[in-house]
Amino acid sequence: MNKRLFLCFGILLVLTFNVQVLAQEETVVTNEQEALRTVPKDYAENYAFDDPEKRKSFLELTKNLRCPKCQNQNIADSNAMIAHDMRRKVYQMLKDGKSEEQVIAFMKGRYNDFVYYKPPVNAFTIWLWVLPVLFVVLMLGIFLMRRKTVDDENSDEKIAQAEALLKDE
Amino acid sequence: MKKLAWFLVPLVLFLMLSVFLFLGLFSDPTQRESAMLENKFPDFQLPDLMQENIIYDNSVFQGQMTLVNVWGVWCVTCAIELPYLTELSQQGYRFVGLYYDQDLDPDFGTKTVNRVRTEVTETLGRFGNPFEFNIFDVYRDTSLDLGVTGAPETFLVDHKGVIRVHHLGDINPRVWRNKFMPEIEKINVERGISDTQKGLEQ
Numbered sequence: 561m562n563k564r565l566f567l568c569f570g571i572l573l574v575l576t577f578n579v580q581v582l583a584q585e586e587t588v589v590t591n592e593q594e595a596l597r598t599v600p601k602d603y604a605e606n607y608a609f610d611d612p613e614k615r616k617s618f619l620e621l622t623k624n625l626r627c628p629k630c631q632n633q634n635i636a637d638s639n640a641m642i643a644h645d646m647r648r649k650v651y652q653m654l655k656d657g658k659s660e661e662q663v664i665a666f667m668k669g670r671y672n673d674f675v676y677y678k679p680p681v682n683a684f685t686i687w688l689w690v691l692p693v694l695f696v697v698l699m700l701g702i703f704l705m706r707r708k709t710v711d712d713e714n715s716d717e718k719i720a721q722a723e724a725l726l727k728d729e
Numbered sequence: 730m731k732k733l734a735w736f737l738v739p740l741v742l743f744l745m746l747s748v749f750l751f752l753g754l755f756s757d758p759t760q761r762e763s764a765m766l767e768n769k770f771p772d773f774q775l776p777d778l779m780q781e782n783i784i785y786d787n788s789v790f791q792g793q794m795t796l797v798n799v800w801g802v803w804c805v806t807c808a809i810e811l812p813y814l815t816e817l818s819q820q821g822y823r824f825v826g827l828y829y830d831q832d833l834d835p836d837f838g839t840k841t842v843n844r845v846r847t848e849v850t851e852t853l854g855r856f857g858n859p860f861e862f863n864i865f866d867v868y869r870d871t872s873l874d875l876g877v878t879g880a881p882e883t884f885l886v887d888h889k890g891v892i893r894v895h896h897l898g899d900i901n902p903r904v905w906r907n908k909f910m911p912e913i914e915k916i917n918v919e920r921g922i923s924d925t926q927k928g929l930e931q
Contacts, residue, residue: 628878631758641831642878645869670876672764 607651614654621650621663624678628671763895764876770797770890771874778828778863779846785864789825790890794916796909797884798860799827799872802848804880808856810899815857817905826863829872829880885909887916 609615622636627643635643635650646667653663667675679685770787777783789795798814800807818824830845849863866872875884878897885894893912896904 628761628876640879641869642873645873649873668764670764670874671878672762672876674761 607647609654617660618650618654621654621660622647624676625650625664625667626675626677628675634677759897761897765884765892765895768892770884770886770892771871773864773871773874775864775866775871778826778849778865781842781865783862785862787890790886790888792888793823794888794913795886796822796824797827797886798824799829799875799877799882799884800880801828801830802845802852803831806899807881808852810881810901811853811856811859813901813905814859817900818859823861824859826860827866827871827875828863829866829869885912885916888920 607618609618619636623634625635625646627633627635627638627640627646629640629642630638633643635646637643649666650663653666658666664676673680679688681689770790772787774784774786777785796814796817798807802808814824828849830840853860864871875882876895881899883894883896883900884892885896887893893916894909896908898904900909
């Protein structure tokens with residue numbers, strides 16, 4: 561009789577403890593949900609597009625725009641705050657119906673040509689394309705010229721020499 | 730003659746390459762021409778950091794030369810430059826803070842505005858307070874418009890609200906002397922202030 565009472569009491573104790581733990585877990589979950597709910601929707605890093613074309617533009621732009629803070633990363637790759645802000649801005653601008661060119665112009669207006677991985681062609685940057693071609697042409701010219709002179713200078717003389725040697729033998 | 734040319738041409742090319750690479754040793758890869766120079770300070774309407782019912786706009790720059798310092802309590806270099814900025818503000822230069830905090834951003838973590846205010850008061854109390862007031866760039870839109878890449882950055886805005894200097898990194902006596910003073914003197918000449926010895930606001 562005494563044993564039974566003890567068992568009952570024990571089970572009751574375990575049950576109440578379990579209920580308490582469950583209750584606590586539940587409150588934790590609701591707190592988290594509340595925290596998420598307070599995050600403004602377009603503020604969280606969740607860039608959804610209805611239009612697949614715009615989505616393509618977004619991916620293209622974040623790939624080709626360069627993070628001004630971290631030098632060798634694009635804004636899709638970088639985790640710097642400025643890259644976050646720029647992604648958000650690109651998203652907003654595309655959502656507002658701006659074209660890719662307009663977004664690039666917007667960023668260039670603030671961060672110069674540095675911000676876009678494709679450099680513009682102007683009097684200063686044209687050398688990037690011209691110099692390698694010039695170099696190849698120059699080297700080819702030198703190579704051809706030298707080969708010709710070698711042929712002209714030596715061949716006749718050498719054949720004569722060789723023949724003279726052959727005759728001696 | 731021809732032999733000499735074959736000797737000299739590679740030598741000259743080599744020397745040119747050496748000079749180019751040598752100069753590269755001393756170049757700062759983070760240094761860039763700002764897109765903002767000679768532009769008007771972008772339009773903004775932002776609250777005071779401490780009291781959100783005070784709203785500032787571009788009229789804060791009218792008639793006065795202002796140094797806008799982009800900073801935050803989370804930024805270590807900002808804390809280092811604060812004492813020097815305070816010294817400059819005591820000489821009569823007008824400093825306005827453009828404050829932003831990444832921890833208010835759900836992308837990074839959540840902090841309440843009140844907590845930020847406490848931390849700001851604490852930081853300024855410890856390192857010195859050069860600021861007349863702090864503009865709170867809540868969503869960092871104005872920072873983006875200014876071409877800010879991080880903190881600290883400082884803009885010299887003249888009495889007409891035009892940006893004259895955009896400096897990335899901290900301000901120290903050398904930067905102040907070489908980068909800011911020449912432009913401050915120019916502004917004072919434009920304004921017709923003859924006493925340019927210290928470039929002080931009247």
